[in-house]
Amino acid sequence: MYSENRTDDAKRFMKAWMSDCIAHFVPRLYVRLTAQTGRGGAEESVQQIADYFRKCFYEYFQMLNIAPDGIPGFLKNKRILEYGPGNITGIGLLMYAYGAEQVICVDRFPLVSMTQKNIDVLHDLMDKLSGEQRCRAEQAFNKVGDPASGFTSHSIKYRVQKSGLSGLVKDVDVIFSRAVLEHVNDLDATFSDMYNALRDTGIAIHQVDLKSHGLHRKNPLDFLTWPSRAWSLMYGHKGVPNRWRVDKYRQVIAKKGFQVTTLSPTTLAEEADMRAVRPYLATPFRGISDADLSWLGFWLVINKAETQSAHHSRS
Ligand SMILES: C[S@@+](CC[C@H](N)C(=O)[O-])C[C@H]1O[C@@H](n2cnc3c(N)ncnc32)[C@H](O)[C@@H]1O
Known part of the structure; x- marks a missing residue:
């Protein structure tokens, strides 16, 4: 793991793990204590929030x-x-x-x-x-x-819903989300839910933010170096980034049988930052290409058209 100060990292781990226990066992208290809005911690006026929407x-x-x-x-x-x-x-x-x-x-x-x-x-x-x-x-x-x-x-x-899933079946024409997919705990299940919920002519559009959400230390990509088990103990119940990179999204989308209309990056990482973390990446990210590692966010538009063959399993 990439580290500049082991003591600080150990303290960070303990603090995050304890607050994750609160999020796990008393989720409503966690939401109240952290006063989450879904739009980050910055103080915003009514006008700013409405303009954002x-x-x-x-x-x-x-x-x-x-x-x-x-x-x-x-x-x-x-x-x-x-x-x-x-x-x-x-x-x-x-x-x-x-x-x-x-x-x-x-x-x-x-x-x-x-x-x-x-x-x-x-x-x-x-x-x-x-x-x-x-x-x-x-x-x-x-x-x-x-x-x-x-x-x-x-x-x-x-x-x-505890799962974050809709459970709908061929019920909606459009699915959208912004800054959500990077938080879902089971990406595979969320894309299955999307596939099931969409009518045959439906489309889904998502903006995904792959940045650290303030959870990096020095290098904006160093949050990808925490081992998976440690990351899960620290953040598994808080809905903070699942850390999946765009390669994982491509795999899940293909597996579900969606057709991609748009998959385009919104922000790219600096090459120097990528080079510095590359030797320390946690196991799930080791095989990732430089091109995919560089994506720090993207727009995704997918649809179900022409993919109605029976051989696709949606579970
Ligand atoms: C960063 S906020 C974005 C909120 C809003 N879309 C916006 O742009 O202001 C992430 C949202 O995703 C929700 N979320 C986290 N995990 C989820 C899951 N598995 N399924 C559905 N929503 C989830 C959070 O509770 C929160 O409402």
């Missing part, structure tokens, strides 16, 4: 080559699944406002909370819409136009 929403359609005025036509009557919305189902509200029939959000952790700040964010998202979209956003709530009353069950459903 609007940006993410439009980026999904840019990646799908759908112009803003084509969004309502695309979403009309579509059923949508989002993995890991964080603490506000803001993108879900926008998807519904723009025409989706229903949005189902599934998370492994119970992060969504209706605090006044989160209600204000939903207000901001709704208030900046107009016409048909504004009207639909208002109708998404139990009391029309009042986010504090909660979402109606036919607009946005929020489910917390």
Whole structure:
């Protein structure tokens, strides 16, 4: 393992292991103590959070080559699944406002909370819409136009599952997530869930962040040098990065029988950083090519088209 200070690393291990025990045995307490939002630790204003959701929403359609005025036509009557919305189902509200029939959000952790700040964010998202979209956003709530009353069950459903999986079968047309797949504990199971949940003409779009999420020491890639067992003891129940690189995603996608429309990197690592960690990489990453090691994030668009043959096992 790459290390510049063994004592610091031992302390880091002990601290992380103890907090992982809290996350394992009392997950709600862990979520409360760490005040997780899903968007990192930075203090954000209502406006900044709402802007983040609007940006993410439009980026999904840019990646799908759908112009803003084509969004309502695309979403009309579509059923949508989002993995890991964080603490506000803001993108879900926008998807519904723009025409989706229903949005189902599934998370492994119970992060969504209706605090006044989160209600204000939903207000901001709704208030900046107009016409048909504004009207639909208002109708998404139990009391029309009042986010504090909660979402109606036919607009946005929020489910917390220990597995993080939807369990749906051929039920949705579009699946999306942002900064989630790098957190899932069983990538294989999540892609199976996606395959099962999608209707035959469905598509899935994900943005994946392969950076360390603040868990590196000096070199941005040195978190890949902790042995798997140590990493799992430190972080296995907190939903922090599973560390899988893009090569693993390619394998899982191919195994499930998805067809890839887009797989493109968003950020690349420095060559010097890769060279410094290469001799110390943990076992699962030893055989990785330099090209794949360099990917620190990517966009992925996949679909089920032409892959309906019976020989694919989805379990
Ligand atoms: C970094 S946050 C991203 C939140 C949100 N998508 C955003 O962009 O603000 C990761 C989210 O994934 C969720 N998550 C972690 N493991 C998961 C799993 N196995 N299945 C579904 N969601 C999971 C977390 O609880 C959290 O909501």
